[in-house]
Amino acid sequence: xxxxxxxxxxxxxxxxxxxxxxxxxxxxxxxxxxxxxxxxxxxxxxxxxxxxxxxxxxxxxxxxxxxxxxxxxxxxxxxxxxxxxxxxxxxxxxxxxxxxxxxxxxxxxxxxxxxxxxxxxxxxxxxxxxxxxxxxxxxxxxxxxxxxxxxxxxxxxxxxxxxxxxxxxxxxxxxxxxxxxxxxxxxxxxxxxxxxxxxxxxx
Amino acid sequence: xxxxxxxxxxxxxxxxxxxxxxxxxxxxxxxxxxxxxxxxxxxxxxxxxxxxxxxxxxxxxxxxxxxxxxxxxxxxxxxxxxxxxxxxxxxxxxxxxxxxxxxxxxxxxxxxxxxxxxxxxxxxxxxxxxxxxxxxxxxxxxxxxxxxxxxxxxxxxxxxxxxxxxxxxxxxxxxxxxxxxxxxxxxxxxxxxxxxxxxxxxx
Amino acid sequence: xxxxxxxxxxxxxxxxxxxxxxxxxxxxxxxxxxxxxxxxxxxxxxxxxxxxxxxxxxxxxxxxxxxxxxxxxxxxxxxxxxxxxxxxxxxxxxxxxxxxxxxxxxxxxxxxxxxxxxxxxxxxxxxxxxxxxxxxxxxxxxxxxxxxxxxxxxxxxxxxxxxxxxxxxxxxxxxxxxxxxxxxxxxxxxxxxxxxxxxxxxx
Numbered sequence: 001x002x003x004x005x006x007x008x009x010x011x012x013x014x015x016x017x018x019x020x021x022x023x024x025x026x027x028x029x030x031x032x033x034x035x036x037x038x039x040x041x042x043x044x045x046x047x048x049x050x051x052x053x054x055x056x057x058x059x060x061x062x063x064x065x066x067x068x069x070x071x072x073x074x075x076x077x078x079x080x081x082x083x084x085x086x087x088x089x090x091x092x093x094x095x096x097x098x099x100x101x102x103x104x105x106x107x108x109x110x111x112x113x114x115x116x117x118x119x120x121x122x123x124x125x126x127x128x129x130x131x132x133x134x135x136x137x138x139x140x141x142x143x144x145x146x147x148x149x150x151x152x153x154x155x156x157x158x159x160x161x162x163x164x165x166x167x168x169x170x171x172x173x174x175x176x177x178x179x180x181x182x183x184x185x186x187x188x189x190x191x192x193x194x195x196x197x198x199x200x201x202x203x
Numbered sequence: 204x205x206x207x208x209x210x211x212x213x214x215x216x217x218x219x220x221x222x223x224x225x226x227x228x229x230x231x232x233x234x235x236x237x238x239x240x241x242x243x244x245x246x247x248x249x250x251x252x253x254x255x256x257x258x259x260x261x262x263x264x265x266x267x268x269x270x271x272x273x274x275x276x277x278x279x280x281x282x283x284x285x286x287x288x289x290x291x292x293x294x295x296x297x298x299x300x301x302x303x304x305x306x307x308x309x310x311x312x313x314x315x316x317x318x319x320x321x322x323x324x325x326x327x328x329x330x331x332x333x334x335x336x337x338x339x340x341x342x343x344x345x346x347x348x349x350x351x352x353x354x355x356x357x358x359x360x361x362x363x364x365x366x367x368x369x370x371x372x373x374x375x376x377x378x379x380x381x382x383x384x385x386x387x388x389x390x391x392x393x394x395x396x397x398x399x400x401x402x403x404x405x406x
Numbered sequence: 407x408x409x410x411x412x413x414x415x416x417x418x419x420x421x422x423x424x425x426x427x428x429x430x431x432x433x434x435x436x437x438x439x440x441x442x443x444x445x446x447x448x449x450x451x452x453x454x455x456x457x458x459x460x461x462x463x464x465x466x467x468x469x470x471x472x473x474x475x476x477x478x479x480x481x482x483x484x485x486x487x488x489x490x491x492x493x494x495x496x497x498x499x500x501x502x503x504x505x506x507x508x509x510x511x512x513x514x515x516x517x518x519x520x521x522x523x524x525x526x527x528x529x530x531x532x533x534x535x536x537x538x539x540x541x542x543x544x545x546x547x548x549x550x551x552x553x554x555x556x557x558x559x560x561x562x563x564x565x566x567x568x569x570x571x572x573x574x575x576x577x578x579x580x581x582x583x584x585x586x587x588x589x590x591x592x593x594x595x596x597x598x599x600x601x602x603x604x605x606x607x608x609x
Binding site: 029033036055056139 | 458524557602
Binding site for chain 2: 428431434435438453462465490491
């Protein structure tokens, strides 16, 4: 893994583990269950990406990721016990995880010379699936289906990143631009409740 | 992949993507969410088969499958917006997907010289799992558990296909016979509400 | 696979298939659906372990496991039709499966020279995930989240086993000691309703 991808993945794992603890902490779940949910949020998307790409799962190869998830989960736990956290607080680390994982997922797929459409998909899967697992384990409707722009933002970001890199932009800059773009677009979608239109079939 | 398998898989992907859009269109799900569900229905079963068999997932190797799923999903969407579709309309492409995926899944497993019982299982998993993912994402009880013959039909079909091929029948004919057989049996099971007996334990 | 692991896995598969049939038998699920749930319970955890470790899934390589799951499922079915079984009876084979799969999962990961923290995780995943799949398919809250010690017991067991083996104890003895320990601790947790504390965040 390149240094860029390593740093992106580590930051994404830390952010997503925090989102897992913050969501689980609103439920009647014990500390160990909370950590399982943090691990699922932090490792789920990247694991599915690695399995689909038929490579060794990133945290099996490098167990530092497990310690990062554990450390971030415990830190968030003690912080949240100390202060007041709103029911929606988890959406902020969740948006950070979405942005970081999308960028890292796309980048890894490209570096394995996956075709561009597959690479954009890998970005979305890496970005979205950890949160889906977290929400399913917490018995909540997955954020990705709650209406405000989510997977759309991730997919547009992945496509923009691929276009930037195809046009010769360095991976570090492309990752920074699209990562920040996804995070800002996602926070804007939450703030102003931006939706795609819903179509229901007659009959 | 042989030509037979390629055509079977492409047809199965197109049919299952249509079933995903038709089911999602009855729910309050936006267009992008609808396409995610179409992709899950179209790619889920074959992906799980490939992961279990430890081969590169079919749509990662050949991104045409992604375009087929996207095209079929969009086509179904515009068709369904135009006409009236009954709530149960998705069961027809679903049955086609079940038949095509069972045959393709069994065939792929046999061509990798998996043992026969494993191959029949791979047929069922490929046939059934896309629909399970679709129904779980739509928050519906999976069709496979709704009572009318479903996985049973798929498994019997897979076993018949293996027997036909062991007795020297060409793969193309064996696939055609079992594929049509599964589709007809499944439609008959829906039409006349054919069930396996249900046993509940006392106590 | 070493003989120890083979025997552990076969016993775990048999016990978990029985737990699947006993849980499914309380629901309105037909015989074939019941067997699917038995297979999910029996094969789920080990499959996820093998996929994460990027090795061929154990029952694809050796279809005896499928026959063991089928035989155990059918045997349990006829036994349970004959006698009265309490609603919670499945917790006993479930505890046996948890113990056996944890030990086997840890052992397999160590034998592939996975790092120790990863190996303990593989033990928990192998031990827990079959039951999670079973409960999700039965539309029940997963046992692992029901409060009494479950994943905790599995993880402590995996860690103790790793420590014992690092200190030179033979794998057979280490497996026997931790396997029995996990089973006894889990039954005690059910009997006396032992929980980890639950923390909910304010706000």
